[in-house]
Amino acid sequence: MPDGDTRNVLEVRGLRTVFETRRGEVHAVNSVSFEVKPGELLGVVGESGSGKSVTMMSLVGLLPSPPAEVREGKVLLDGEDLLQVTPARLRDIRGSDVGFIFQDPMTSLNPVFTVGFQIMEPVRRHMGLNKKQARARAIELLELVGIPGAAGRLSDYPHQFSGGMRQRVMIAIALACDPKVLIADEPTTALDVTIQAQILEIIEDLRSKLGMAIVWITHDLGVIAGIADRVAVMYGGQIVEHAEVFPLFNDPRHPYTRALLKTIPTVSGKRAAKLQVIEGQPPMLGAAPTACAFRDRCPLAFERCHAENPQRETVGPGHDVACFHPLAHTAKEGAA
Amino acid sequence: MLTFTIRRLLFAIPTLLFIALVIFLLLELAPGDPMANVPLTVPPEIKEQMRQALGLGEPVHIRFWKWIVQFFWVEPLNVFDYLFDTNFADGRLRIISWQNRAPVFITIAERIPQTLWVVGTAYLVAIAIAIPVGIYSAYRQYSAFDQVGTFVTMIGFSVPPFFSGVLVIIIFAVQLRWFPSIYDTRLVVDSWESFGMQVRQMFLPVMVLALQITSQLSRFMRASMLDNLNQDYVRTARAKGLREKTVVLVHVLRNSMIPVVTVIALGVPAIFGGAIITEQVFKVNGIGQLLITAIQANDLPMVQTLTFIFAVLIVLFNLIADVLYGILDPRIRYD
Ligand SMILES: Nc1ncnc2c1ncn2[C@@H]1O[C@H](COP(=O)(O)OP(=O)(O)OP(=O)(O)O)[C@@H](O)[C@H]1O
Ligand code: SF4
Ligand SMILES: [Mg+2]
Numbered sequence: 001m002p003d004g005d006t007r008n009v010l011e012v013r014g015l016r017t018v019f020e021t022r023r024g025e026v027h028a029v030n031s032v033s034f035e036v037k038p039g040e041l042l043g044v045v046g047e048s049g050s051g052k053s054v055t056m057m058s059l060v061g062l063l064p065s066p067p068a069e070v071r072e073g074k075v076l077l078d079g080e081d082l083l084q085v086t087p088a089r090l091r092d093i094r095g096s097d098v099g100f101i102f103q104d105p106m107t108s109l110n111p112v113f114t115v116g117f118q119i120m121e122p123v124r125r126h127m128g129l130n131k132k133q134a135r136a137r138a139i140e141l142l143e144l145v146g147i148p149g150a151a152g153r154l155s156d157y158p159h160q161f162s163g164g165m166r167q168r169v170m171i172a173i174a175l176a177c178d179p180k181v182l183i184a185d186e187p188t189t190a191l192d193v194t195i196q197a198q199i200l201e202i203i204e205d206l207r208s209k210l211g212m213a214i215v216w217i218t219h220d221l222g223v224i225a226g227i228a229d230r231v232a233v234m235y236g237g238q239i240v241e242h243a244e245v246f247p248l249f250n251d252p253r254h255p256y257t258r259a260l261l262k263t264i265p266t267v268s269g270k271r272a273a274k275l276q277v278i279e280g281q282p283p284m285l286g287a288a289p290t291a292c293a294f295r296d297r298c299p300l301a302f303e304r305c306h307a308e309n310p311q312r313e314t315v316g317p318g319h320d321v322a323c324f325h326p327l328a329h330t331a332k333e334g335a336a
Numbered sequence: 337m338l339t340f341t342i343r344r345l346l347f348a349i350p351t352l353l354f355i356a357l358v359i360f361l362l363l364e365l366a367p368g369d370p371m372a373n374v375p376l377t378v379p380p381e382i383k384e385q386m387r388q389a390l391g392l393g394e395p396v397h398i399r400f401w402k403w404i405v406q407f408f409w410v411e412p413l414n415v416f417d418y419l420f421d422t423n424f425a426d427g428r429l430r431i432i433s434w435q436n437r438a439p440v441f442i443t444i445a446e447r448i449p450q451t452l453w454v455v456g457t458a459y460l461v462a463i464a465i466a467i468p469v470g471i472y473s474a475y476r477q478y479s480a481f482d483q484v485g486t487f488v489t490m491i492g493f494s495v496p497p498f499f500s501g502v503l504v505i506i507i508f509a510v511q512l513r514w515f516p517s518i519y520d521t522r523l524v525v526d527s528w529e530s531f532g533m534q535v536r537q538m539f540l541p542v543m544v545l546a547l548q549i550t551s552q553l554s555r556f557m558r559a560s561m562l563d564n565l566n567q568d569y570v571r572t573a574r575a576k577g578l579r580e581k582t583v584v585l586v587h588v589l590r591n592s593m594i595p596v597v598t599v600i601a602l603g604v605p606a607i608f609g610g611a612i613i614t615e616q617v618f619k620v621n622g623i624g625q626l627l628i629t630a631i632q633a634n635d636l637p638m639v640q641t642l643t644f645i646f647a648v649l650i651v652l653f654n655l656i657a658d659v660l661y662g663i664l665d666p667r668i669r670y671d
Contacts, residue, residue: 060575062571062574062575091577091578091579092577093577094574094575094576094577095575095576095577095578096577099575100572100575102568102571102572102575104568107567107568107569108568108569108571108572109569109572110569110572110573110587110590110591111569111591111665111666111667112590112591112594112664112665112666113587113590121573121576121578122576122577122578125576125577125578126577157666157667159666159667170572173572173576174575176576
């Protein structure tokens with residue numbers, strides 16, 4: 001594991017993303033800050049609609065604009081602010097320095113082009129390889145993600161692969177140009193459990209081999225516990241708690257995190273429900289928050305929670321929480 | 337794919353025979369007497385003789401069989417003779433028009449060039465305009481371009497050619513005198529000057545037809561592009577850092593073209609069908625006009641043959657559309 005003095009490869013500060021829809025603004029991401037170091041895996045959890053995907057897509061300009069608008073913040077990739085660079089520079093970064101894996105491998109590949117073509121595309125675009133070199137690289141990548149008979153499968157179409165194999169192809173594409181940061185947006189949610197385990201194994205293996213930083217979005221706290229170094233919990237477009245894995249699972253301080261942990265099913269290996277077991281609805285934010293986003297569902301809410309939006313405060317080494325009433329370690333049993 | 341095509345071709349034979357029978361029987365049932373135009377002064381015995389001479393005395397199934405033989409055997413032989421200067425077809429009776437007593441295929445062959453020139457050109461013009469317009473309107477959905485496009489398309493959809501045709505004749509032929517209002521079939525294109533004349537006389541009917549076809553096709557292209565622009569694979573393509581042009585014109589377009597190509601192929605028989613109304617308005621004596629006059633004159637062999645040719649083309653282009661679909665979409669497997 002990398003220690004404290006390694007530089008952050010990706011550093012996000014005060015990111016704010018707003019959708020301008022016909023029915024008014026939707027403040028999907030509100031002052032989100034996080035960072036990852038090379039070789040580190042940051043898990044991001046939160047229920048549906050908490051802004052996980054929008055946050056990650058904002059980093060490299062993947063959101064359609066309009067309606068999306070990144071209003072504030074800094075996204076420093078090795079010190080270069082991606083929110084300030086030209087669109088052309090951003091395209092150079094996408095697919096080379098920053099790789100993306102998406103949730104649904106069934107629809108994320110273009111059905112009418114061969115898998116080989118789709119893997120070679122970023123390689124040729126970013127690394128300037130010729131056809132032959134790109135082909136060799138594509139075979140190498142398919143072998144890396146464990147697709148048997150790689151050379152023979154380049155001319156196959158996505159529909160000729162199973163879901164798990166397609167997700168491996170997606171990983172191969174994301175890793176094509178040796179990215180510094182890999183962003184995986186629920187890469188295993190659409191797969192069944194055994195395949196999910198295989199994909200996790202591949203990612204773990206590649207992380208140690210290639211040493212890139214990984215941001216892993218998921219609903220599944222069980223997965224996070226297994227692979228993450230640190231975890232950020234998102235709610236209402238904000239990070240409400242952030243800590244290393246062990247403290248987060250052992251000593252959750254935010255009432256939302258605590259509620260989340262209760263939703264983990266007891267039978268190990270079984271996939272977590274969509275985290276909607278917590279009573280109430282996630283908020284729809286029509287304006288920048290002026291109160292705690294969790295107040296309507298929080299058992300501990302008091303006046304201040306309705307008047308002010310809590311900021312992240314350090315409560316322990318590498319552990320911070322955005323709550324006026326952080327549950328003390330000892331109060332754990334009694335509260336919530 | 338090859339076996340699929342062969343199987344489909346074989347399957348087309350009974351289909352076509354059945355269609356032929358239906359057309360034949362329908363026309364048999366249709367009211368109308370081929371002798372209706374014969375002057376009343378002609379005595380009934382003579383009329384009966386004329387009837388016999390046209391082969392109307394024989395039972396239905398015999399006449400159907402004769403027509404089938406003529407269509408599938410005698411007429412192809414004649415084409416062969418014409419092409420290779422042989423005389424296999426000598427002495428065999430061709431399908432004869434009741435109107436002018438000439439073989440119907442000769443009349444059709446005379447009329448086809450006009451139709452192909454006017455309707456075919458309109459089709460090509462429409463494709464050439466509709467595809468880029470559809471792509472751009474979808475990519476810039478709700479932009480000024482898209483709004484104007486939607487408006488023009490609506491007009492193209494809702495204004496029928498018998499109105500727009502007359503309108504452009506009044507404006508551009510009668511008032512402005514830029515283009516002739518009547519299509520002159522006798523014009524022989526043998527110089528740049530006569531070519532210019534041909535272009536000018538084609539211009540108005542082509543535009544009237546192209547407006548209609550472009551409207552339909554560009555809407556279809558736009559819808560197909562919009563379907564695909566929101567797909568996950570488009571996000572993947574962008575996440576790879578591909579240029580926007582590559583994302584849209586390679587990834588999205590390749591998928592969007594699949595249904596559009598099919599629709600274009602399915603529309604080809606309509607070109608041969610001619611544009612009945614537009615041909616009437618501009619006095620283009622193409623296939624559409626031929627069909628109308630044949631119907632009016634109760635010329636059954638001509639109507640039968642033309643209708644059946646359309647049926648053959650429709651069956652054929654359905655097959656072509658299916659094959660194209662299989663070629664364009666790797667997910668389709670025909671076996
Ligand atoms: N195109 C859009 N227009 C308007 N609002 C949007 C748009 N895309 C996302 N949002 C809003 O942004 C918020 C965050 O969505 P996001 O997709 O980031 O959630 P998520 O945490 O990734 O959820 P999931 O777990 O379901 O993937 C949602 O509340 C959604 O309403
Ligand atoms: S700030 Fe208040 S409402 Fe929000 S989580 Fe903490 S206690 Fe609950
Ligand atoms: Mg998401």
